[in-house]
């Protein structure tokens with residue numbers, strides 16, 4: 001199999017042929033993106049970048065990742081319902097940001113079920129939104145059942161006092177928030193790092209050693225940069241072997257992490273100041289590269305050495321204290337050329353891929 005694939009990868013005529021078919025197939029299936037030149041216009045679209053071939057993923061690891069998702073949902077939920085833990089963890093946290101994915105598919109699924117969807121900016125909500133005496137949320141005369149945030153994960157999204165007022169109004173309302181503020185904060189890197197500390201998962205699942213073990217098995221080493229002895233140890237460790245770590249600021253969406261000698265530059269500057277607490281340190285994961293072609297509008301086709309990352313989606317609904325829905329709802333394999341240290345699909349570095357279970 002591997003010998004054959006090697007031949008296929010080098011058969012230029014074959015590759016050219018399937019390249020064209022693959023791009024047409026992507027367009028036919030709605031794997032679309034607006035173009036860089038006209039990002040705000042639906043008049044011109046192209047395919048979203050993707051790999052020509054699927055990437056081999058070990059079957060057992062794939063199933064392990066999917067199987068742990070409902071436990072992760074419960075963990076996020078329990079963290080979000082523990083304000084004392086969040087406050088203690090995020091006391092010095094600086095800001096929040098998150099990647100944004102295409103929303104139209106979700107919107108269309110809702111319309112199919114006769115659930116009307118309206119899209120509004122924070123400023124619009126501030127202007128035309130209100131809460132009645134029982135805190136029901138109204139926007140332009142419609143009562144809102146669910147608020148889904150497509151934006152608002154980074155401070156730059158709050159361009160005015162009105163945006164903050166709108167977020168607060170929605171947060172205080174009876175509407176279901178996706179996410180509410182505590183779930184939003186539960187997803188931060190600082191929280192991830194705290195959860196990896198000894199004994200912390202046990203606090204959230206006191207009677208479930210199996211659950212704790214399953215979740216912990218998916219963690220890479222994470223280290224605090226809080227002021228104090230432990231944080232000092234982390235600094236020394238990173239400075240001694242920067243190539244073994246990733247330095248992460250509290251940012252999301254890819255392209256923000258710091259690697260290699262740059263870790264030393266940043267830490268040398270920050271190590272004595274509380275500014276270092278805006279970062280966490282993580283063991284660098286060193287996957288085995290796989291050869292593949294990345295298809296990207298306007299870019300020439302080239303065989304690349306690639307690294308992949310499997311993401312698993314979870315969904316849950318809690319009513320009061322009861323979890324009424326908790327499921328693993330899909331996965332996404334993202335692949336990038338191994339010359340890029342990081343960067344998501346939206347950042348233009350990673351492309352969409354499919355796992356080929358082996």
Ligand SMILES: Nc1ncnc2c1ncn2[C@@H]1O[C@H](COP(=O)(O)OP(=O)(O)O)[C@@H](O)[C@H]1O
Pocket residue numbers: 220246248251252253254255256257282283284285286309341342343344
């Ligand atoms: N520990 C790590 N080892 C190697 N690469 C990493 C590591 N952590 C993150 N990266 C790279 O950086 C990218 C973004 O980091 P991530 O922590 O997922 O932040 P984001 O919130 O931006 O998605 C990842 O997709 C991956 O390519």
Ligand SMILES: [Mg+2]
Pocket residue numbers: none
């Ligand atoms: Mg990520």
